[in-house]
Amino acid sequence: MSRHIETICVQGGYTPANGEPRQIPIIQSTTFKYDTSEDMGKLFDLEASGYFYTRLQNPTNDYVAAKIAQMEGGTAAMLTSSGQAASFFSVFNLASAGDHIVSSSTIYGGTYNLFAVTMKRMGIEFTFVTPDCSDEELEAAFRPNTKAVFGETIANPALTVLDIERFAKAAHAHGVPLIIDNTFATPVNCRPIEWGADIVIHSTTKYMDGHGAGVGGCIVDSGKFDWMAHAETFPGLCTPDESYHGITYATKFGNAGAFITKATAQLMRDFGSIQSPQNAFLLNLGLESLHLRMARHCANGLAVAKFLSAHDQVDWVNYPDLPGDKYHALAQKYLPNGSCGVVSFGVKGGRKAAENFMKHLRVAAIETHVADARTCCLHPASATHRQMNDEELRKCGISPELVRFSCGIENAEDLIADIDQALAANR
Numbered sequence: 551m552s553r554h555i556e557t558i559c560v561q562g563g564y565t566p567a568n569g570e571p572r573q574i575p576i577i578q579s580t581t582f583k584y585d586t587s588e589d590m591g592k593l594f595d596l597e598a599s600g601y602f603y604t605r606l607q608n609p610t611n612d613y614v615a616a617k618i619a620q621m622e623g624g625t626a627a628m629l630t631s632s633g634q635a636a637s638f639f640s641v642f643n644l645a646s647a648g649d650h651i652v653s654s655s656t657i658y659g660g661t662y663n664l665f666a667v668t669m670k671r672m673g674i675e676f677t678f679v680t681p682d683c684s685d686e687e688l689e690a691a692f693r694p695n696t697k698a699v700f701g702e703t704i705a706n707p708a709l710t711v712l713d714i715e716r717f718a719k720a721a722h723a724h725g726v727p728l729i730i731d732n733t734f735a736t737p738v739n740c741r742p743i744e745w746g747a748d749i750v751i752h753s754t755t756k757y758m759d760g761h762g763a764g765v766g767g768c769i770v771d772s773g774k775f776d777w778m779a780h781a782e783t784f785p786g787l788c789t790p791d792e793s794y795h796g797i798t799y800a801t802k803f804g805n806a807g808a809f810i811t812k813a814t815a816q817l818m819r820d821f822g823s824i825q826s827p828q829n830a831f832l833l834n835l836g837l838e839s840l841h842l843r844m845a846r847h848c849a850n851g852l853a854v855a856k857f858l859s860a861h862d863q864v865d866w867v868n869y870p871d872l873p874g875d876k877y878h879a880l881a882q883k884y885l886p887n888g889s890c891g892v893v894s895f896g897v898k899g900g901r902k903a904a905e906n907f908m909k910h911l912r913v914a915a916i917e918t919h920v921a922d923a924r925t926c927c928l929h930p931a932s933a934t935h936r937q938m939n940d941e942e943l944r945k946c947g948i949s950p951e952l953v954r955f956s957c958g959i960e961n962a963e964d965l966i967a968d969i970d971q972a973l974a975a976n977r
């Protein structure tokens with residue numbers, strides 16, 4: 551029986567048997583005991599499913615990953631130690647030195663750095679296209695060695711909305727999957743797989759945890775991409791893995807399981823970016839109320855965005871739910887129940903005025919964080935994006951006066967009063 555997202559948020563992924571714990575148990579154990587070496591051997595050969603070492607897999611994590619897979623409508627999922635690890639794994643599971651990726655240019659600053667600097671050093675090239683590029687520009691970005699297309703549903707912090715269907719069509723026309731970072735929308739507001747995305751990733755550090763308690767990430771596979779139909783493009787999935795007993799992931803685990811099994815058996819084994827079971831437990835507590843919190847984040851976001859757009863100390867406001875926003879039409883298509891709680895705006899007077907505004911906030915706290923129950927606020931040009939020059943900033947949709955205001959789940963009138971008095975300090 552297919553259930554609604556609210557029910558999956560609360561109950562998905564873990565169904566206790568008679569007499570078992572109601573809440574997900576925290577399996578705080580590095581290792582697992584077996585009666586015979588033969589039993590354990592079967593696990594190493596991926597002949598039987600089970601656990602042997604928490605660097606690769608842990609039951610607590612798998613309960614929570616299964617919940618997120620259900621929420622996104624995917625077939626398999628894994629938790630990672632951070633969103634950064636999820637971004638890295640999602641791409642590195644498909645591409646190696648000499649390969650190429652097409653990515654939206656308006657992505658999280660940390661992801662941009664990972665792609666443009668660190669993965670470039672590993673020999674993987676990225677071509678960045680704006681989410682508003684023409685079909686011709688998007689087409690021109692592909693190369694014979696392109697392995698995937700990457701973008702964010704709602705970009706952090708630019709708040710561009712990606713035309714997921716259009717990017718999925720372009721990716722599929724070139725025989726490669728579309729990877730979507732769905733951190734800001736969450737599956738409560740958008741399920742990218744329904745629009746053609748093949749792999750969905752999250753920084754669970756944000757709304758999913760929602761309480762600023764644990765850094766984490768997640769990768770979900772839609773199970774829809776036909777790897778063997780593109781076997782020459784994806785030798786890592788479609789030819790025997792000599793580092794893992796000669797297993798061919800795509801034939802042994804099929805489209806539903808190949809991607810996550812390879813990422814677990816190969817990448818988690820080698821890079822060890824597992825989420826701690828404790829953090830997975832905390833993440834699950836967050837997921838249980840995600841559907842309730844998202845509605846309040848969006849209501850507060852819209853109230854704040856409306857207030858800001860009418861304010862004389864504000865140059866401009868970006869919020870996709872705002873009628874007149876450049877991405878309003880796309881938001882109505884992909885995010886009909888609301889986008890997120892993050893509003894970005896330009897303080898009149900540029901960089902200095904933005905810094906002064908930040909200094910006077912009392913309810914909103916200055917944090918390198920976003921998408922949290924507590925309202926927080928950041929000036930990217932002097933914080934997260936300070937490694938970028940002005941041209942790179944502009945390409946990511948960020949200007950020096952941009953303030954990223956992340957509405958929590960407090961009372962909207964208190965947030966507005968706080969903004970009002972802080973803006974008054976700029977007069």
Ligand SMILES: *Cc1c(COP(=O)(O)O)cnc(C)c1O
Pocket residue numbers: 632633634635637658660661702706731733734752753754755756765766767
């Ligand atoms: C925060 C963030 C990341 C990185 O996640 P971490 O958990 O901080 O590693 C990736 N993508 C988006 C959209 C984010 O907001």
